[in-house]
Amino acid sequence: MKxxxxxxxxxAVAVGANAQQTQLVTKIGGNAHNxxxxxxxxxxxxxxxxVLWSDDFSVPGNWAMxxxxxxxxxxxxxxxxxxxxxxxxxxxxxxxxxxxxxANGYALINSDxxxxxxxxxxxxxxxxxxxxxxxxxxxxxxxxxxxHSYRWWQDTRGVRVSGDxxxxxxxxxxxxxxxxxxxxxxxxxxxxxxxxxxVINISAVAGGQSQVLIQFYYNDNDIWAWYWTVDDVEIxxxxxxxxxxxxxxxxxTNNGGIEYGRTPSNHLDASYLVGGEIYNFGVNDQTNIxxxxxxxxxxxQSTYALLESDSTVYLESTETPALPVGSYSGTxxxxxxxxxxxxxxxNNVYPRNFDVTVDEYSIxxxxxxxxxxxxxxxxxxxxxxAGGEDGLVVAALYNIKQTDNVMGIRVMLDAATVEGGDIYGxxxxxxxxxxxxxxxxxxxxxxxVTAADVxxxxxxxxxxxxxxxxxxAYYAGVELYSNTNANDIVIIDDQTVxxxxxxxxxxxxxxxxxxxxxxxxxxxxxxxxxxxxxxxxGVSIYPNPSEGLVNVSNDNNVENTIIVHDLSGRLITTTTAxxxxxxxxxxxxxxxxxxxxxxxxxxxxxxxxxK
Numbered sequence: 001m002k003x004x005x006x007x008x009x010x011x012a013v014a015v016g017a018n019a020q021q022t023q024l025v026t027k028i029g030g031n032a033h034n035x036x037x038x039x040x041x042x043x044x045x046x047x048x049x050x051v052l053w054s055d056d057f058s059v060p061g062n063w064a065m066x067x068x069x070x071x072x073x074x075x076x077x078x079x080x081x082x083x084x085x086x087x088x089x090x091x092x093x094x095x096x097x098x099x100x101x102x103a104n105g106y107a108l109i110n111s112d113x114x115x116x117x118x119x120x121x122x123x124x125x126x127x128x129x130x131x132x133x134x135x136x137x138x139x140x141x142x143x144x145x146x147x148h149s150y151r152w153w154q155d156t157r158g159v160r161v162s163g164d165x166x167x168x169x170x171x172x173x174x175x176x177x178x179x180x181x182x183x184x185x186x187x188x189x190x191x192x193x194x195x196x197x198x199v200i201n202i203s204a205v206a207g208g209q210s211q212v213l214i215q216f217y218y219n220d221n222d223i224w225a226w227y228w229t230v231d232d233v234e235i236x237x238x239x240x241x242x243x244x245x246x247x248x249x250x251x252x253t254n255n256g257g258i259e260y261g262r263t264p265s266n267h268l269d270a271s272y273l274v275g276g277e278i279y280n281f282g283v284n285d286q287t288n289i290x291x292x293x294x295x296x297x298x299x300x301q302s303t304y305a306l307l308e309s310d311s312t313v314y315l316e317s318t319e320t321p322a323l324p325v326g327s328y329s330g331t332x333x334x335x336x337x338x339x340x341x342x343x344x345x346x347n348n349v350y351p352r353n354f355d356v357t358v359d360e361y362s363i364x365x366x367x368x369x370x371x372x373x374x375x376x377x378x379x380x381x382x383x384x385x386a387g388g389e390d391g392l393v394v395a396a397l398y399n400i401k402q403t404d405n406v407m408g409i410r411v412m413l414d415a416a417t418v419e420g421g422d423i424y425g426x427x428x429x430x431x432x433x434x435x436x437x438x439x440x441x442x443x444x445x446x447x448x449v450t451a452a453d454v455x456x457x458x459x460x461x462x463x464x465x466x467x468x469x470x471x472x473a474y475y476a477g478v479e480l481y482s483n484t485n486a487n488d489i490v491i492i493d494d495q496t497v498x499x500x501x502x503x504x505x506x507x508x509x510x511x512x513x514x515x516x517x518x519x520x521x522x523x524x525x526x527x528x529x530x531x532x533x534x535x536x537x538g539v540s541i542y543p544n545p546s547e548g549l550v551n552v553s554n555d556n557n558v559e560n561t562i563i564v565h566d567l568s569g570r571l572i573t574t575t576t577a578x579x580x581x582x583x584x585x586x587x588x589x590x591x592x593x594x595x596x597x598x599x600x601x602x603x604x605x606x607x608x609x610x611k
Contacts, residue, residue, distance in 0.1 A: 049143060049236035049281075053134045056232050057105035067126040076109045076128040076216070085227050086112040090151060093378050099147040099195045099231035106231035111155060111220040113227070123222040133165050133211035134235065140207040141238035141283045144214065147195040150175070151226035156219040161202045163209030170205045174198065177221070193376075195231070199281075201310050203238065241338040242282035243289065243307065244347040247498065248332040250274055250293075250354060253318060255399050256473075257500040261365030261519060262355045262568065264526050265325055267401045274300035275316025276350060278334050280307045286336040291315045293352075295330040298322070307336070325569040327369075329353045350374070352497075358594065359407075359527040359607075360567040363396045363503060364494035364519040366412055374496055379414045380520065381490035382421065382482035385508050389485050393438055393507035395428060395477035396522040400469045405528045407592065407607070408462040409444055409476050412492045412521025419451045420487035421480065425461035428475040433505060436512050440477070442467045449489060456589055458521075462609065466528045475505065476524045494519035525567060525592060527607055539597050545609035548586025552597060554579060563596045585610050 055062055057078050065075040077084075080103060082096030099106055111117060111124050136142055150157065158173040206212045216230050251259045252269025274293045280286050289304040298321035304313050330352045335341070339348065351371035365375075382389050409425035425447070426440030444461035453459040461478070480489045493504075493516075501515035504522075508514070538556035554560055554577065564572040564583060572588055575581070585593060588610070596605045 049239050049242075052136060052139055052142065052235045052237055054232070054234040055130065056101040057107055057230075058101070060105065062131055063107070063128050064131050065126065065128050067124075069124045069126060070122040072114075072122070074114055074124045074126055076107050076126050076218075078105050078107055080105050082106075084108055084110075085149075085229060086110060086151075088112075090226075094149055094151065094191060094194050097149055097194065097229045097231075099149075099229070101232055102229075106229055107216065108227065108229050109218045110227040111218075111223075111225040117224050119224050120222060124218070124220040124225075127160075127215050127217045128230075129166075129213055129215040133213055134206075135210045136206055136212050136235065137208055137210040139237050141203045142201075142207050143236045143238050143281075144198075144200045144202045144206075144233070145236060146198055146230055146233040148174075148192070148198060148228065148230045149194045149196060150192045150228040152190050152192075153225045154221055154223040155225035155228075156217075156221060157228045158217055159198075159200065160215040160217055161205045162213040162215070163206050163211065165211035166213050169215070170202075171217075172200050172202075195229075201238065202235075206235070239282050241284050241286065241336075242280070242347075243286050243334055243336050243339055244279045244281050245291070245332060245334040245350045246277045246279050246312075248276040248293070248330070248350040248352040249316075249497070250330065250352055252399070254401075256502075258363065258397060258399065258503045259497050259499065259519075260354065260361070260363055261369045261494070261497075262357045262360050262362040262523075264357050264359055264361050264404075265323070266404060267361065267399065267526075268323055268356065269399075269401070271318050271320045273316045274319050275302060275314060276332050276334065277312060277314050278304075278307065279312045280309050282339075283309055284338065285309055286338060288337045289313065289315070289334065290336070291332065291334050293330055293332045295321070295328050297328070323356045325356050325358060327353070327355050329371075355568060358565065358567060358569045359525060359592070360410070361398050361524040361526055362410075362519075362521075363398070363499070364412060364492070364521045364523070365496055366492060366494055366521055370494070370496045376495040378493040378495050378518070379416065379490045380493045380506065380516070381414070381417070381488055382480050383485055383488045383490070385506075387508050387510050388480075388506075390481045390483070391509035392480045393477050394480065394491055394504070394516075394520055394522060395433065395475035395506070396504045396520050397430065397473055397475055397502060398524050399473050400471055403468060403470050404526055406442075406463065406467040406469055406524055407527050408460050408525040409478060410458055410460050410523040410525055410591075411478050412458050412523070413449070413454055413456075414490035414492050415454065415457075416488070416490045417449060417454045418482075418487045418489075419449050419454055421449045421482045421489040423447050423449065423459060423461060423481075423489060424479040425463075426477045426479070427467060427469065428477045430473050430475055430502075433475055433477075433507065433513055434502075436507070438477075438479075438507050438513075441474075449487070452590070458591075460525065460591060460609075462525075476522050478522055492521040494521060527567075527592075537601070539604050541595050541597065541604070541606045541608065544606070545611045546585075547611055548584060550583045550585060550595060550608055552577065552581050552583065552595070554581075556599070556601070558599050558601070560597050560599045563598075565594045565596075567592055567594075 425444035504520035
C-alpha cells in the first residue's frame with residue numbers, strides 16, 4: 001500500500017518482557033497531525049465489495065493442518081469455545097474471542113498453551129490451509145479479509161496466498177520482529193483489538209487465477225509466545241470506485257497532536273488542525289478528493305488532486321473557529337469525482353465530537369462525547385501489569401495555555417473496580433516523569449474508593465488548597481494502591497481517538513515510565529473551590545463541602561436569581577428567592593458545581609463540592 005503523508009511520520013518502537021507477564025509497550029507511531037501519534041488499526045469498510053468466497057470454520061474438513069514444530073508436533077486446532085485462548089495474563093478485552101461466528105468454529109494456534117513450552121526448546125511452526133482451491137479466474141481484482149485477535153510476543157504470524165495450487169506462495173506478514181503489513185502499530189500494539197478485521201489486496205497473486213489457496217502461518221520463533229485466532233475468512237471482489245474516510249481529527253496546533261474531549265474555554269488553542277485519513281479501496285485512481293468537516297457553527301475543507309488505488313492520504317486545514325462553551329458534533333465527509341454519494345456512501349462519513357467547558361479538562365471523551373459508532377474503550381489498573389499492584393501511576397497530559405487554578409483530579413472508574421483501594425492524585429512535571437522520577441509538584445488529599453464511587457463511575461480528589469499552574473504541559477497523575485490486588489482499581493482507557501504516545505503515560509514501580517498513547521480517564525478539575533469570584537453583600541452559600549443540600553442565605557431583602565451548573569457548563573437548575581432557600585443537588589451525583597447568585601446589585605459565584 002502506498003501512503004501519502006502530509007507530515008513526517010516515525011516508525012514504531014517496541015518494548016517487552018516474557019510471555020507470562022502482562023507488559024506495557026512503548027507506542028510511538030504516526031498520523032497526519034502529529035509525528036509521534038499512536039495509531040490504531042484503521043478499519044476498512046467493505047460495504048461495496050461482493051463476496052466471492054467465504055469460510056467460517058464451521059466445517060473443519062475444509063482446512064488442512066501442517067507443521068514443522070520441533071521437538072513436538074503442534075498443529076492449529078479448530079474450536080467452538082470462544083474462551084479456548086490462554087487465560088493467564090490476557091487482557092479482559094480479548095476474552096472471549098468475539099468474531100462474528102466464533103461459536104460455530106474458529107482456528108486457534110496457542111504457543112502459550114503448549115505443555116512445557118519454554119524459550120529455546122524448539123519452535124512452533126504451523127500452518128492451516130484451505131483444502132479445495134478457489135476459482136477466481138473471472139475476477140482480476142480481489143481482496144482477502146478475515147477476523148482475528150492475538151497477543152503478540154516475538155512471534156511471526158501472517159497469510160500466504162498461492163494462485164497455482166501451492167506451487168508458489170506470497171507472504172503477507174501480520175506481525176513479526178521487523179513489523180508486518182500493518183506496520184502502523186503492529187506488533188507494537190501487543191494486544192490486538194477483538195476482533196481485528198484484516199483487509200489485504202491479493203489481486204497481484206490471486207486475481208484471475210483458478211487455483212487459489214489461502215494459508216495462515218505461525219512461528220513462535222522458539223519463544224514462549226502467546227496465541228492467534230482466525231475466523232470468517234472472505235475473498236471479495238474489489239469495487240471499482242471506493243474512497244473511505246478511516247479517521248478524523250480536531251487538534252490544537254500547539255497541543256502536540258493531542259485531541260481533548262473537553263477543554264476549558266481559557267485553555268483553547270489559537271488555531272486548530274481539522275483533517276482526516278482517506279483510503280482508496282477501489283480499483284480506479286480517484287481525482288479531486290475533497291474533505292469537508294461540518295460542525296454547524298463552523299466548517300473546514302481540504303483537497304487533494306489524485307489518490308491512486310490502494311493508497312492513503314492525510315488531508316487537513318488550519319482553522320480559527322469561535323468556540324464558546326458548549327458541545328460540538330462534527331461530520332466529516334470525503335468525496336471524489338467518481339464517488340459523491342449514493343446508497344453505499346457510509347464509509348465516506350466519519351464523526352468527531354468535543355466539548356468546550358467551564359472548568360473540566362479531559363483527554364477522554366467518555367460520558368457521551370465520543371460518537372457511539374466509533375467509541376473504543378479499554379482499561380488499565382492495578383491488575384494490568386506485574387509490579388503494578390501497589391504504586392502504579394497513570395497520568396494524562398494537559399496543556400495549560402494561561403496561568404490557572406486547579407482544584408482537583410477526577411478519575412474515571414471502570415465497573416470492575418473493587419471498593420477499598422486508595423488513590424493519590426497529583427500534578428507531575430513531564431520531564432521528571434520521563435526521567436522515572438515520580439516526584440509530584442502538588443498532591444491531592446488521598447481518596448479511598450467506595451462502592452458509591454464505583455457506582456457513579458468516578459472519584460474526585462481535591463488539593464488541600466488551590467494549585468496555581470503557569471503556562472506549560474503537565475501530567476495529571478494518580479497513584480493506585482490495591483492491597484496486593486485485593487481491591488483492584490481499574491481506570492477506563494478511552495482508545496477512540498488516536499493520540500500521541502506521550503498523551504497518557506504509565507509508571508510501573510521498580511520498572512520505568514512508559515507511553516500509553518490513549519485518552520486515559522484522568523481529568524483536571526480547574527478553578528477554585530469555595531471562593532467568591534465577585535462579592536455580593538448579604539449572600540452566603542453553605543455548607544461546602546455538602547452531602548447534597550446547599551443553603552443560600554439572603555440578608556439583602558431583594559429577589560435573587562440562583563443558577564447551578566456542573567463543571568462542563570451544563571445547566572442543573574435555576575430558581576428565584578427573596579428569603580433564604582435550600583437547593584437539593586443530591587440526585588445529580590458527587591462532584592463540583594458552580595452556584596451563581598445574582599440580583600440588581602451584582603453577583604457571587606461559588607464552587608461547591610457535593611460529596
